[in-house]
Amino acid sequence: MMKLAKRMSLWVVLGAVFFMIIQVISDLYLPTLTADIINNGVAKGDTDYIWQVGFKMLGFSLISIAAATGNVLLASRESQKLGKTLRSDIYKKVSNFSNDEFDQVGTASLITRTTNDVVQIQNVVMMFLRMMIMAPIMLIGASFLAYSKDAQLTKIFIIVLPVLAIFIGLVMVFAVPLFKSIQKKTDKLNLVFREGLTGIRVIRAFNRSNYEADRFKEANQDYTNTAIKVNTIMSFMLPVMTFIMSATNIAIIWNGGHYIADGTLEVGNLISFMTYAMQILMSFMMLSMVFVFVPRGQASAARINEVLDMESKINDPKTPAQLPTTKQGTLDFNHVDFRYQGAENLALKEIDFHAKNGQVVAIIGGTGSGKSSLSNLIPRFYDVESGEIKIDGIDIREMKQHDLRNRVGFVPQKAVLFTGSIRDNLQYGKKDATDEEIWKALEIAQSKDFVSELPDGLDTFVEQGGGNFSGGQKQRLAIARALVKQPDVYVFDDSFSALDFKTDAALRKALKPEIKEAIVVLVAQRISTVVDADIIIVLDEGQVAGIGTHQELKETNVTYQEIISSQLREEEIA
Template sequence: MLRLLRFLRPYRYMVIMTMVFVLLQSIANLYLPTLMSDIVNEGIVKEDTAYIWRIGGFMLLVSAVGAILSVCASYLASRAASGFGMRLRSSVFRHIERFSLQEFDKLSTASLITRTTNDITQVQQVLNMMLRMMVMAPMMCIGGIIMAVSKDAKLSLVIIGAIPILALAIYLIGSKGIPYFKTMQTKIDRLNLVLREYLTGIRVVRAFNRTEHERARFDQANQDLTATAIKANQIMAAMMPIMMLMMNVTSIAIIWFGGLRISTGHMQVGDLMAFLQYAMQILFSLMMASMMFSMVPRASASSLRIHEVLATDPVILDKEQAEAKKAREAGEVIFDQVTFRYPGAEKPALSSVSFTAKPGQVTAIIGGTGSGKSTLISLIPRFYDVESGSVRIGNTDVRDLPQNVLRAIIGFVPQKALLFTGTIADNIRYGNEGATDEEVEQALQTAQASDFVATMKDGLQTVLAQGGANLSGGQKQRLSIARALIRKPEIYVFDDSFSALDFKTDAKLRAALKNETEEATVIIVAQRVNTVMDADQIIVLEEGEIVGKGTHHELMDTCDVYKEIVKSQLTEEEIA
């Protein structure tokens, strides 16, 4: 947790003032029993009413000052802790933005969400408490002991004897509870994962009538978390009864032995009353410490998980020297003996892949499921880096380009069309924030999306649900294509982006794309033969290797894999 305190640096003056206020508040609280002792010994015993009023008024003033200091300390501690949480969340989010897909695969999306929200909240809450208690608890404990000894050194042995017993109990209970709090955060990850899968896959769940199955999965994860939380809280709950027992036993002992000392004339009644209050303050300070012990383990586990995210260095980084100009001048994409395997995989997903996609041409990639088509095009924008060989744009390896420059020249349409909450216009301008209304309309027309957008009540200002849930699959794909077109990039990459379109719309869209992308490099991944037949170059993949390269007619003569794909989709008349 200490490693995260650097995010508290801008609020160091608030932290210092919080500690000063808490220190002054503690002094005020420690002074009150002495004033009460004076009232009893000097005012009540001697029947000096004026003295009682004077010291009583002073006690009220000290109490009021202590209350004001407490409010100020709480306010500053809350401000500092909230600011700490804000900066930490921003830092984690910015760090996650730099992650490649490899880091997302390693840490998982559900876990990253938990760490950015729940874990940071846990640390923030404990920090808020610690800013006040880490000064107050030791101050009240040490100050209380000093004041108690000043009242009666011999009677202080009762307190000194109770403190180690109480401290040992707190340690034993805390050491048993810590492992459970660490486990709880992992189980929250699991609960988030199950919930996220259910919510994102609600259509599939209902289509296959698996609601009861998903409910059982959620209940299992929920019960597992609940059982761990109950066990942890049961252990920590034992702390309060032990504390109260020790406080009551200590109070009885102080009153018993204090009464004996009063009877022998070694102590006054007011001093015994003050001594009893100091004993309570000491034990209450230990109770505050025990509360921190119950929260710190969970916050410690959370801080480790947060630090794990911040300590994870992205695999894909920009080099210091990057030749951005060359990338801008040439849109030619060259794969040179590219081999790639996913982390932990035994077999490469791609092996010795070589081809060139030239500007002004359409390069299509086709192959069976799992042949490596999507993996191949993921290497162009550096979602992953090659294991060996190189991917070049012009004469420049993509690893030598800044990632923002590289991706600025690519219009990427993913296999799964993803839209964001907001209007249709906002989603189109996601590709180019400065696009005019005319450019937006032109992109929609090219993507064959202007007709269905025009039928909507609010047109371009129609608000989309999360993920574009209020659109069909084909509509989402066309808006995704429009979002890429509005960038006017040098390289277009379509990852099976026409799969949800009917054949008529598919043909019209490809015809419109020819005029829009005639000077750009176009790479299309597709399952349909109709989509790739007219391409200038077709790459046929099988098990991560190129088994055919050429035009449709050339491959029909030379590539058996391609012929099988064609025969499985087209009739004899269409082939002829």
């Protein structure tokens, strides 16, 4: 928590402390003025004195209100500013995460940490700049002033305060662990809810709506039960505090009445003592609330710091390599090994191939053979375990990630479109792309016809995730986005899977003349997609089972022959 508190402005905190001290001093002085009015004004019938002290009370009340306003303004601004800073820092940090870090934390948890956990920190900061400052000052000040009014009556606190401390301690013992567990259960609730929304079509297709509803109900009920339990415990605070305050007032009035009868205590002093007693108890209660909620904020702070302190495994080199002014147009995999975090076996082993400008390198293999793993290594979403990947003769680990990804146009398996217009999406990799460049990319990607038929053309609104387009349309738009960028290396990770054979063939034919100054890495499962590739790499269980052209592999490679026979009829193979 202290680590996050360092992000706060020292001058704002000092300002909040100053205003709070002024407010507390004003509030503490008011009961003394009340005693003066009663003792020297009411008791003696001195109206002028009552007016004089009354105006003084009004002045201190106005000062208290102004100071409270200043404190709340500074506290709220600083807490909201801290929340804004934390959300921004988390987003920037997460944006630089490698896929390993995403897999480690989880998307649902990252959302919870960026929203719910940050709100908890904001609440604690607000509470700190209000209650944490007010409570100890008022507790000490009110205790001193109460003692000055009547030392005998202060003995009541010897009984009251230990009882209050024991009660608050019990509340903390039971409530704090529950507050901490609520954050984890919020993660679980967000996870189930997010999966239910993103996978709604699959859920309906398999008639699993009731199962998912029960799954959500279970997570929701678990969160609800915990929240009810902790709020039930906290609900005892107010009635018990009311009871203790009432009992304290009764004891003060009972004993104070005897002292007044004996002539050792004035009525005004008794009234002011009762006010100070309430301030003491309220200060004690405020401190207890701080001690109850700070652990919850501490749990949230730990979760936020876990993200902010997490070191990405993929970082820019301290001294990046200077990119050559003249591009060689080469892509080299030199004895590359790769494994996913925590995995026993290598996902890729001894991958070795070389490609140059104008060549199409096709990657084909069975499910789980490592095709997507290989394509994810090129833009450095993961780092190799051994070996090296070079573009233009430079190891990609020696390049800045920004420079590397500027040279790579990546189209993932699942086409991703962002909310906005078609133009916005296609300019994602090249902000200054002209309409002419966009239409040309759409034409190559076989998207020009359906986009031109839309009423708004390039200005057609794209819903979240491209929900207003079919799977094939989204895939073609994603391909067009990569084409607009005009990179040195195109990576198509099974990006033609939603296209029919005719569109697939037309797209590859239109693409061929456009890649003379680029390298294409084409991951595919269909033989028809890779048949015209210059180099075909056959993967089997993460290893290269063969490299060559379609004709060469068809005649000599067993694994490739098996893939062909599983997809084509005998007369088509010939």
